[in-house]
Amino acid sequence: MGIGEAEVFSERLKRELQALEAANVHAILDTEPLIDEVLKGVEAAMNCVEDMDEWLAMFNVKLRHMREDIESIETRNNKLELQSINNKRLIEELDGLLQLLKIPPEHEAFLTGDRFEEEQMLQSTGALKWLSDAMRGIVATKVDPAYGNMTARGQLKRPDHSDLRYKCRTYARLLQHLKMLDKNSLFQLRKTYCSSMNLLLRREACEFANEVRANTKAPRNVAVWLDSSAGSGQNINSADTTVLSDAYAKMLTIFIPLLVDECSFFAQFMCFEVPILAPQGGADGDDADTDDLGIMDIDEKNSKSGKNPANPPNPEEIAALNNSLQDLLDGMQEEFHNVIDWVFKIDPLRCISMHGITERYLFGPKADAAGVVRILLGDLESRISMQFQRYVDEAGHHIEKFEKSSHRQSGVLPYIPRFASLATRMEQYITGQSRDLVDQAYMKFVSIMFVTLEKVAQSEPKYADILLFENYAAFQNSLYDLANVVPTLAKFYHQASESYEHSCSRHISMIIYYQFERLFQFARKIEDQISNNVAPEEVDKSIAAMHKKLQKNLTSEELLPSLWEKCKKDFLAKYESFAFLVGKIYPAESIPSITEMRDLLANM
Template sequence: MAKSSADDAELRRACEHAIEGTKHKVVLSIRTVKTHGTWGKTAKLGRQMAKPRVLALCTKAKVQRTKAFLRVLKYSNGGVLEPAKLYKLKHLSKMEVATNDPSGCTFTLGFDNLRSQSVAPPQWTMRNVDDRNRLLFGILNICKDILGRLPKVVGIDVVEMALWAKENTPAVSTQNNQQDGTSVESTAAETELKVYVEKELVSQAEEEDMEALLGTYIMGIGEAEAFSERLKRELQALEAANVHAILESEPLIDEVLQGLEAASNCVEDMDEWLGMFNVKLRHMREDIESIETRNNKLEMQNVNNRTLIQELDKLLEQLSIPSEYSACLTGDSFDEAQMLQNMEACEWLTTAMRGLEVPNIDPTYAKMRAVKEKRGELQIIKSVFVGKASEYLRSYFASFVDFMLNDKNYFSQRGQLKRPDHADLRYKCRTYARLLKHLKILDKNCLGPLRKAYCSSLNLLLRREAREFANELRASAKTSKTPTVWEGFMGSGQNVNSADTAAVSEAYAKILTIFIPLLVDESSFFAHFMCFEVPSLVDGNKTGHNDQKNDDDLGIMDIDENDSKSGKNSVDFAALNESLQDLLDGIQEDFAAVVDWAHKIDPLCCISMHGTTERYLSGQKADAAGFVRILLGDLESRISMQFSRFVDEACHQIERSERNARQTGVLPYIPRFASLATRMEQYVAGQSRDLVDQAYTKFVSIMFVTLEKNAQTDPKYADIFLIENYAAFQNSLYDLANVVPTLAKFYHQASEAYEQACTRHISVIIYYQFERLFQFARKIEDLILNNVAPEEIPFQVGLSKADLRKTLKSSLSGVDKSIAAMYKKLHKNLTSEELLPSLWNKCKNDFLDKYETFVQLVARIYPAESVPSVAELRDLLASM
């Protein structure tokens, strides 16, 4: 058998060194492995989860008593033992061997002072059963000797522990420190091991009873046969005594039997009497049940008769038609004075018809002949009433609209714009709003013809009002009698009167201000008046019309407020939009006529009209005004189309200028575009920005493309042509580019093209006068790029020192005259005198930069040669 780690002296010394300074004395140290489990579920004994530990039993001597501890030590990274945990054995309550380990080497120690009892205590696995028994036996001895009590032991066989203790008695010992300081070693034997296990075979009380019982028979027993004979004799004596006692009690038994027989006779007599009484009671009970049954049937019949009478009274009340309601429903009077009685009759008819339906009436009654006949009679009355009311309303709508059409005071007249006023019409219609509500309940199919009749009549009125208003609006607009037609860029129509444009824009805004709210109100009124279930229109539909007094607000939503179902916003929008199309169709022609009229006077007024239309279009959010949104969308598209036509025509005129004779100087459409953009910005006013920006993009793109094409007709003067035109574009749009981002983008584009043209033109002039000088420098740069050493360049053909001197003499001998020639050439072909100073400065700076590069190359390649310095030429240029 392998040597136990408990006998390892080095392990004990390592443990003592680890707890040095704690005054603890190591009694037993042994190696183990720590694993984890959970309460109620055993953890897997995977070796990958095992952690090596050392358990040490320690004691600490005090003045009055000795304390016992269990220390857990772990190995550090360097393999040195260090304290990990400390347990006091006085709190040890249980030692339990794990049942899931077949070897029996795994156990747990339960302490009653742990803070968290929900966390499973660690499991300790020993190398073998001997190590386990040695550690547990040592703990039990210390608890017995020092603490005077033993913990509960679970899962350990008592016999096995006793045999192991007997065989290993010398190996298990404890040292107990007495008060006088002497150490007494006590050996544990089989009789000294008193371990209380959870499942004991015989309790202590039973054991004491068994000992007392055996003590009564231990006297006089020499051998088993004698003891058996003695027990037989005692048994025979007891049986004889029992028989004698029975014989002596025979007279008493006879008396008891006689009494039982007399009692039996009495019971039989009693049973006969009870049988007779039971027969009589059964007959009596049957008679009583018969009487109660007849009585209950009579009472039930009486109750049923009373209930039937009540139900018949209620049914007759439902079937009867009041005379006043019958007269209203079958009559022809729909005047305003009779409307209250008509509404009451409609409410009664609706209630009566609902009351005869199956959900509100018993299904048995619904099959009765009287109920069927009454239901048919009510259907006839409903059809008659709905037909007469519908016919009356159709004729009423047509007659009232005809009355308004025949009265000229309702429309605009010469010299007087008349705002449409439908207050009287709304007031008249409101009288019949509740009637329409009831007609929908009685027969929803009747509303279709009524809606068409209303739309047909009111459409005539609205179109007449819009036509008269638009005609008078155009006639009253203060414009020139013979307005000049706009001819775009190339024509003579640039002097369009701004007052005419403003008057036209105001006229368009006025017709929208008057009619868009009117059309929205008419759409909303129609939707509610004709019982379309739509949500209320928000006030946002009237944005921008605070100067109007809302004369048409008749509180349509309050007509039948109590009957409306809260939260019910479902609506057949297709049917509503179809009806609105019939109601307002054709009115868009008068708006389009105003747009075309305004475009003929001044196409730029399309900008302000587009902005006005956008503002009104953004305010239309309600579903009941769907046609109004369509109308505004069509107007916006028409205005955009008219303005796009103007822009396309102007762009076409710019393109046609390309086919003309060769242009010189600034093209005419560049300053004209600046004036056009200035006017367009006046009409934007924070709106229609996209429309104007698109026009700017189209204009400038065509202008720049045409400018480049015109420049290519004469390449000799192309750069001068581009310089003058790009400069004119920048000068004319400088102020607008600071406030318009789109123009700022084209301004920077023109600036870049201007700089490129200047660079090309100046380079041509400089190379024309100093071509030989800078050609010499370019040859040197090419050789350097081809990795030719600087000291080898003077030996190349054409680049010797003599060639350098010839080049300097030919190019710089009359440098003042050459510079003067550059100035004359720059001034010769330039038509814009204001550009000459800036171009001449660019020319001088570019020449000095090129010459400075030449001087640096000469100093690098020909260090012994002298050339005029850059400062000398700079002074010469400054003096000229």
């Protein structure tokens, strides 16, 4: 390389290095746009990678959710498939049971009827044979006893408003602050709350009432009491209708405490300065402190003002609260009315039980929590009383129809024994304070019965007294036991006894004067100083004729002995008066002595 001196060589290398660095810098400056473009490409690629990473993460979450959804769908599908298989097998089992329990139409009439004429015995025997074979077939199937406990209805429970009240607690403090700032600010809010809650309560009451009616197996065709269209020997239907009053009682048991608690909660939640009865817990076992809003510490003085005797409640607040509670419970009575009307339609006498049940709630301590609930109960009581009064009026019209009957009435009128059966059942229905309701019905029934009886008797004056004392005697006999324990019936029992005595006396006097007309004409003539002999041998014939006359028009044979004894007693008293008069005025007259007449009567 021609290297000589190191310094010269070093200088040479420095010049060449500088030339190379200059060339490199120039080359770098020439390639700057390409570098910028590469850097931009790298940056764009990094952004795409980041976006892809986010997308992958998002897709991963979606895929995980999809996997969970797919697993859930598969689980539900498996359950639905299992349920479908079970339902199919259940339907097959039920179809089999229904086939065993289905009664052919040709046998049903003979199994449910009560006719056993000779010409029908062959068909009846065939129906009974089929029934025996069917029952043996059911036993032979060895049905699982658990099927006997199956039911298609759930249990009726009190509506649960705990979630609603829990949410309301969030706004309790806000409402009290609003009232402190502006009392008028709560007016529209209270109105909106009442309107919304009213819809909920009415819907729950309607659904509950429908379920109560659907779940109640009420008897059908309960007899119409005191119906004149039925025969006198009608067997009164005494079907047990306790389930009807129980259904009404269940309606009150569930909803009256609920409504009282709702009224108390509303008054407390909406910051009314009135005495508040703390909710006592519902049928679902809620504690009394469940509805504590926790707002007493905001304004303790105002909150407790209603409970402090020295600081009585504001009348304006009470009036405003009552108006709001009216809106809260508006229309609730309609659902109770539907249950009352349903019970009345099946068995009107159940109004007695419902009246007692309602009064028990009306005078109960919980009614003090909300006066509006007491008004509701009063409305229900009025509805029940109105329906029962309607029944009493209709029954009274049936009794009065006997007066307008064109044919001659004889014997015991049908409504007499029917009333005894009616009174017996009414006494069984009395609960609580319903005694007055029943006594008023008794007074109206018996008054119409006695007035109608007197009018029917006057349609045939010749037999009037017979009809009267037979019916009064039947009234006493049928109500003897009840009259000993029911003061109202005892009063009518004694009235019937007096009327019986009067009608018996009139009838016996008529028979005596009819058969011994000449004898007592003689007595009257003696009094007028006119003598008239009656042959003693005619006495025997007249006594026998008097007995036949008494027996002739009598339909109740069991009354004859007592009537005959009374007839002989009255006749003997009249004869003693006659003999005394004859002996005093005409001592020479020959008439049978009192002893002879007593012996003659005793031998009859």
